[in-house]
Amino acid sequence: MGKTLAEKIWDDHIVRSAQGEPDLLYIDLQLVHEVTSAQAFDGLRLAGRKVRRPDLTIATEDHNTPTIDILKPIADPVSRLQIETLRNNAKEFGIRIHSLGDADQGVVHVVGPQLGITQPGMTIVCGDSHTSTHGAFGAIAFGIGTSEVEHVLATQTLPSSRPKMMAINVEGKLKTGVTAKDIILAIIAQIGTGGGQGYIIEYRGSAIRDLSMEGRMTVCNMSIEAGARAGLIAPDQKTFDYIKGKPHAPEDFPVAQSYWETLFSDSDSKFDLEITLNADVLEPFVTWGTNPGQGLPLNGSVPNPADIKDSEERGAAERALEYMGLTAGTPLKKIAIDTVFLGSCTNGRIEDLRAAASVVEGKKIAPKLRMLVVPGSERVRQQAMKEGLDKVFLDFGAEWRNAGCSMCLGMNPDQLAVGERAASTSNRNFEGRQGKGGRTHLVSPLVAAATAIRGTLSSPADL
């Protein structure tokens, strides 16, 4: 029997396999950031251990960094200590780091691909659940906790139990105005936040193949919101073209590419579960609740919990409506928004900024609405400025910030106030995610831009 794409990569990385034990997997790359690494480095120091492969490790600062005045000392002393701790650890253990102000600083999952160190067939980990982003290149990439960060630093391996295999086939052609974000929000709404638990998801089908690398990253990024630690897409010519010319592209490109071309699911491979989604009928999708599975097409209305049969789900919907301050039956397009956030590892790449800029160009922001544009990395910021996108956003009335995770997780000062409502291109609409008491609707960059113009949840078609 043939193998799936994920099985091929998995098997290629088994250092040791023993009956009744998890496989010991070799890790090709570990990405490190300030929030989930300090205790791991401490553990190494306590045990007198070294980093086995500094040359397969890279660090940047993103989660807890300011997006304004980045070269001034960080005002919050606890945040400052966390950043300084990462810098000191990188120095002590000989790890490459891209700090604030550096051209390659940015959200860790934007930085890896733009450097060309994210490549097909790799195993990639990071102390961040959105590591699944890198699966867009045909890699097994997943988030790990701090104990595992320490484990990989010390051994370059990770004991891992083989996951089950799921295929999600997205067939057909997306309508104008419907994007990768809408595909993944629709998938999560269909299979639920736990639907992918225990699986690696392979996204397949014509609508996936038609996506750009940026779009594929958006889809794989939110695999974790469907419960799957990893999601991936078979590499193709688009993947190879994206990597070519990047700083860390293989020097012997043809040899690497001939291996990458073997990375697909064999026609006789077997998935434990297959799901199909029709791209032809997809509409722009938004969330109305407090988990990413609580989403609907933008043309819909806030659901009535009484209509939900499952008692757990009904209870969750009731609590969500209360937290979100919404009334059942309200058309989603009537929901007024206070803040629009454009950015994050989900939608902070250059293509996302271009898409939003094309909608807001020459327009004015809705009265009293604020819009934060936070490029995913310093390189994305510079590219956007080269294209004049910063001016488009500033003329529109948006704020143009420095790179980082920013309001996606509300760890730095970029936060929502109590009761404030956001349309956000990020990945989580959990209670308080973007600031205590803040309310989040997850949207695509196009919907974010149209919403910033109209002041209520909208798509470009409504303009």
Added chain:
Amino acid sequence: MEKFISHTGTGVPLRRSNVDTDQIIPAVYLKRVTRSGFEDGLFAAWRNDPEFVLNQVQYKSGTVLVAGPEFGTGSSREHAVWALQNYGFKVVISSRFADIFRGNSLKGGLLTVILPQAAVEAIWLAIEADPTTEIKVDLDSRTVSYNGVSVAFELDDYTRWRLMEGLDDIGLTLKQTDSIDAFEAKRASYKPKTLPIRI
């Protein structure tokens, strides 16, 4: 890591599903560089509500958290495990845990026990009827017992052994250094390296 063989304590019924890691500990509490002190941030958004279960005096000394399905979805922050442990929890019971949270908990010695939802409901009722109900979670026999009821749970042999012996995972892997060396010797040369830096 401390050995985990068996734990007996009282329960705390958390009747909510999809308790994500931002509820367990919000991002603003993740700034510390130590492994302790995270109990302040545990369920921070709910702690001001006098009705919240942790604020009810009868559950103050509970060490077994009994939660709704999809517990721990979201981020990979191990701080979520540390916050629960720092607060005093030894065990979390739920019908479904998110993968990363579950992995983190079992690495860190917080036992996460998966029981069918019906069994979780029965434990909720028992605790609510009598908050002093003792719950025994035994790794040796892989059972949860209370009020004469005993429910079996599954946990793979390897993880169980590691927890019962209190073994350091890294130490175990370092015994395989020869296998790692051998694997590295045959790794393809085109695999990317972060050093030396290329621009």
